[in-house]
Amino acid sequence: MRYTLIALLFSSAALADPTLECADANSQVEIGACVGEMEERVNLALEASYGFAVQAAKELDEVTGRVVAQPALESAQSAWEGYRDAQCEAVGASYGGGSGTGIAITACRVDLGRARVDELLRFAN
Known part of the structure; x- marks a missing residue:
């Protein structure tokens, strides 16, 4: 189910330079319009995959009785967003x-x- 949604939002068939x-x-x-549309699709895929990862982190925290995985993921996502913006x-x-x-910038x-x-998605599995 998770991968079906991602496949609809984000086709990984062609991963060359955008x-x-x-x-x-x-x-x-x-x-510019073409890569802009790609970025919109990637952003949808990011939102969906982050949601899956957050759910997996919550479940892990519930199973272990610790509250570590979800805050760590949230911190990592925030740091990644900062890196992406600065790098691009x-x-x-x-x-x-x-x-x-x-x-x-958009292709980056x-x-x-x-x-x-x-x-x-690897985190969510």
């Missing part, structure tokens, strides 16, 4: 303010988001 996945795009505007801003800064800056967020979904 900008290369926009092969039908003919301009930077179209590439650094990627964008490497473009020197050029016209591809926004695309590069897609890449890191996809990896985080995988990590969260």
Whole structure:
């Protein structure tokens, strides 16, 4: 059930550079829109997989009688979000303010988001 929902939200069939996945795009505007749509799907997958991971952490805490797993997961998620934002801003800064800056930042967020979904789903199992 969990993976069915994720599969609907996030197709992992093509995990190349997000900008290369926009092969039908003919301009930077179209590439930007394409990677923007990818980021929306990744964000939905992140939300769903984080929800699964939180539920698994709650269950673990209940079984063990400790309240450790859920707070640790919440802390890790917060730290990951900070890392993602800083890393992708650094990627964008490497473009020197050029016209591809926004695309590069969004593609970075897609890449890191996809990896985080995988990590969260492993935690949820």
